[in-house]
Every structure is written in structure tokens, then in C-alpha cells.
Amino acid sequence: MTSNGSRGAGISVAVVGGGIGGLTAALALLRLGIDAHVYEQAAELSEVGAGVQISPNASRVLHGLGLAEDLARTGVKPAALHQRRWDDGRTLTRAPLAGPLEETFGFPHYLMHRADLLAALAARLPAGRIRLGHRLTGLTDHGDRVEARFANGARVEAGVLVGADGIHSPTRALLFGPEHPRFTGCVAYRGLVPAERLRALELETTTQLWMGPGGHFVHYFVAGGRLVNFVAITEQDTWTRESWTDRRAAADALATFEGWHPQVRAIMEAVDETYLWALFDRTPLPRWSTGGVTLLGDACHAMLPFMAQGAAMAIEDAATLAACLASEGRPGLGRYEAERVPRTARVHALSTANKARFHLPDGPEQRERDAGMAAGASGLSLDAMAWIYGHDAFGHSTR
Known part of the structure; x- marks a missing residue:
């Protein structure tokens, strides 16, 4: 996969969250010629x-x-x-x-x-692309760019910000208000x-x-x-x-x-x-994006693991997001959401139904x-x- 001079090649993307979905998104974006960095709140990448x-x-x-x-x-x-x-x-x-x-x-x-997969993804990213110790505390969308503020005092601007920060997603809370899983x-x-x-x-x-x-x-x-x-x-x-x-x-x-x-x-x-x-x-969100900010993985469609598709859906999100941004730039967030919301909701429903069937x-x-x-x-x-x-x-x- 290489960039083909598409509309997305000139934008930058800040990915909040260094889990499987976030690292896959960064790698997919870079492979398509889009500048991307990952901001992870933990002091080191790890998986229980x-x-x-x-x-x-x-x-x-x-x-x-x-x-x-x-x-x-x-x-x-x-x-x-x-x-x-x-x-x-x-x-x-x-x-x-x-x-x-x-x-x-x-x-x-x-x-x-999980740790093997996380390590493999991290190893494929160029040096300096993962910033540890960055806990998101604030967002401002300026129309052509998004400013992210972190607890360590850092401020970052990017054309698009992706919240791949899990079921307790700070990005989702900043976009749509507090919600408890x-x-x-x-x-x-x-x-x-x-x-x-x-x-x-x-x-x-x-x-x-x-x-x-x-x-x-x-x-x-x-x-x-x-x-x-x-x-x-x-x-x-x-x-x-x-x-x-x-x-x-x-x-x-x-x-x-x-x-x-x-x-x-x-x-x-x-x-x-x-x-x-x-x-x-959580009940799947009907929309994932506001302006230049969107969500990915458990941040927007956390589900029971009874279809063994939680990580797979986050990986799919990452690939589709990268493809949409590469072809359309920031407006591609609309197509990303339109393609991913119905599919992930269907998998979510089947995962929930399997609880009763299994038990x-x-x-x-x-x-x-x-x-x-x-x-x-x-x-x-x-x-x-x-x-x-x-x-x-x-x-x-x-x-």
C-alpha cells in the first residue's frame, strides 16, 4: 500500500490510544502517505x-x-x-x-x-511515532484543524483526531458527554x-x-x-x-x-x-464523528467477546478510516462512519445474543x-x- 497522491496525503492525524486499534490505524495511515502520530496515556505499551x-x-x-x-x-x-x-x-x-x-x-x-500482536504493530511504526504519557484532557476543533490538550501540558494540532482510547474513552466523553458502560x-x-x-x-x-x-x-x-x-x-x-x-x-x-x-x-x-x-x-453509538474528530474500536462499539470479533472490528475500523481519509481527506470521516456503524452494530447484536445461547x-x-x-x-x-x-x-x- 502506498500513497497515490490522494486528497488525504496532506493532512495529519493524531491517534489517541495505543492499543491494537490505534496502532493499526497509525500504521495504515502512514502506509497510505498520511502523517500520523499515536498519543498513549500509559507510560509504556502493554497488554494484560x-x-x-x-x-x-x-x-x-x-x-x-x-x-x-x-x-x-x-x-x-x-x-x-x-x-x-x-x-x-x-x-x-x-x-x-x-x-x-x-x-x-x-x-x-x-x-x-495480545502482547505479541501489540509488539508487532509497534515494531512496524517508525521511531518517534508513539508518544507515551499523554492523557487527553481537552479538544478544540478550529474547523481546519483539531487542537488536543494533554495532562502533561502538551498541545498538539492535527487535521483529524481519532479516539481509539477504549471503552472509557476520554475522546468520546469530550465529544458526546459522559456515559457509563x-x-x-x-x-x-x-x-x-x-x-x-x-x-x-x-x-x-x-x-x-x-x-x-x-x-x-x-x-x-x-x-x-x-x-x-x-x-x-x-x-x-x-x-x-x-x-x-x-x-x-x-x-x-x-x-x-x-x-x-x-x-x-x-x-x-x-x-x-x-x-x-x-x-x-454499551449501546452502539449512532454517530462517531463531530467535525474533524472521530472514534474507533471500543470507544464507539464495545461489545461482549462472544463472537471473537472485538479486536477484528477495531482493526477493520482502522483500515476503513485510513482508506476514507486517503481518498477524501477530512470529509472522508462521513463515509467511514456510514460504512462502519451498521456493520459493527450487527456484530454487537450477535455477540449479545450469544450470551443467552451459550449460558x-x-x-x-x-x-x-x-x-x-x-x-x-x-x-x-x-x-x-x-x-x-x-x-x-x-x-x-x-x-
Whole structure:
């Protein structure tokens, strides 16, 4: 991808937030000849240890940005998505990934450690493009430029400012006023286990999702197969702690999943420590932009992780934003929003619906769900997923 002398080549972009979406946006903009800098509030780039799924719609973007070798080195290609019953391990459905998915959509599906992906993105950015210790405190849109003010006293001007600053986005609050994310009634225990500790389980290289009453459990390999990432999600009524990520004893997770299949429990027993995350979302915003300021990723469409598309949607946002700004300059924000809002809202709705489907209590509805999945009614066929996996975020909308 190179600049073609388009209208956007003369503008500058300030990206607020140095997560996966923000770094992808900066890299995509620079590849298209647009001057871009990232302003991250933290003192260093870091990710709490957790896995992320990079489906073909996202790997298409990342390959286009030159990350194919990085993904191949640190990512894992799962053979299938294997959905199972919580107590006896019975297969409910098994959808092929790896070869069939790559052959159909042209790009792989990867399972990755978030820190590996973040490091790969940061390494591709030229020196000096990431400014750490910059917490956004104010914005002024002067019509032809946006002034950003930071807690450290720095002031920056750019033609466009992009808020890629997460679910607690200061950019969104400055644009549209304060809004509190909604606790979804779900919390997630997350952990990473050295794969060698689990050798006796003879785990397949698949994404395994175990469905049970009031919760589900997901595990897969990351970090080139050296680690097993797990997410154990359960329901609770309230969340009162200020932190979203508390260190918790593995015994807490085990107690929550009492009676689950021995494989599930063996994985949790092998972890040194777990983090407990509260899962929040928000009603998708009907608009993301005001003047020369727009939003990206969780800042505008935070969603439950039950479609494994949160990071992928942010990566898609980044690619589409870069393409729109490159072709139209600042007015391209209107097209960016028009293309992304309906698609992300659709994925958000399906992610929310999966909470009920995954967590059915044992009984008639659960048996009906299981029978439908066994009959191939899970919606996981390659044809059914084409609208997600086949999307070209650099090109045109397929919503």
C-alpha cells in the first residue's frame, strides 16, 4: 500500500490510544502517505496477558500492513472451532477453520497473545511515532484543524483526531458527554498456562468452547503454541470494584466451575494466577464523528467477546478510516462512519445474543439448542460467516 497522491496525503492525524486499534490505524495511515502520530496515556505499551482471535477479515488487513511473518511466527492456526457440552464433553458442533477457512477467504485465522500482536504493530511504526504519557484532557476543533490538550501540558494540532482510547474513552466523553458502560452481568477469569504443563491432556490445536448453565469456558493455544489461553466466563448480578482486572486466586475460578468436565478443571488447576475481568458493553453509538474528530474500536462499539470479533472490528475500523481519509481527506470521516456503524452494530447484536445461547440452563431450551447444533444449525458454516470473514475493510462495504 502506498500513497497515490490522494486528497488525504496532506493532512495529519493524531491517534489517541495505543492499543491494537490505534496502532493499526497509525500504521495504515502512514502506509497510505498520511502523517500520523499515536498519543498513549500509559507510560509504556502493554497488554494484560490474554488471547485474541484474528479472523480472516482482520488478518487480511494485518497482512496488507506487512505483518504476515509476525503473525505466522507468534500466532497459531486452529484446525476447528469445537463447541462442547460443559459436563460430559460431548461435541455439539465442530466447524472447520485453518485450511478450509484460508482457502475460502484467502487469509488465515490466528490465535494470538495480545502482547505479541501489540509488539508487532509497534515494531512496524517508525521511531518517534508513539508518544507515551499523554492523557487527553481537552479538544478544540478550529474547523481546519483539531487542537488536543494533554495532562502533561502538551498541545498538539492535527487535521483529524481519532479516539481509539477504549471503552472509557476520554475522546468520546469530550465529544458526546459522559456515559457509563453497562455491566453485562458477566465476569471472566482469564489465565495463561505453559503448554508443557498440559501435555497429558493431549489438547487439540482448536478453539474449544464449552457451554454450560450460566457460563462458558474457552481455551486455545497462543504464543506459537507455547501457552494455553483460557477464558472462564460466569454470570453475577453486580460489579462493585473499580478495577476491571483484578488478580484472583485460581481456586476462585475452580470453585465457580465446580462439576465441569475434568479437562476444563485441569486447565484451571495448572495456572499460576488468574485475572478477573468484568465484561461491559454499551449501546452502539449512532454517530462517531463531530467535525474533524472521530472514534474507533471500543470507544464507539464495545461489545461482549462472544463472537471473537472485538479486536477484528477495531482493526477493520482502522483500515476503513485510513482508506476514507486517503481518498477524501477530512470529509472522508462521513463515509467511514456510514460504512462502519451498521456493520459493527450487527456484530454487537450477535455477540449479545450469544450470551443467552451459550449460558442456557440444562433443560428443554438447552436440548433444543444442542439438537439444532448437531443438525448443523449453528450458523458457523463458511457460507453463513462469509459476511464477516470475507469483508475487505480497505475496499468497499459488504454489510
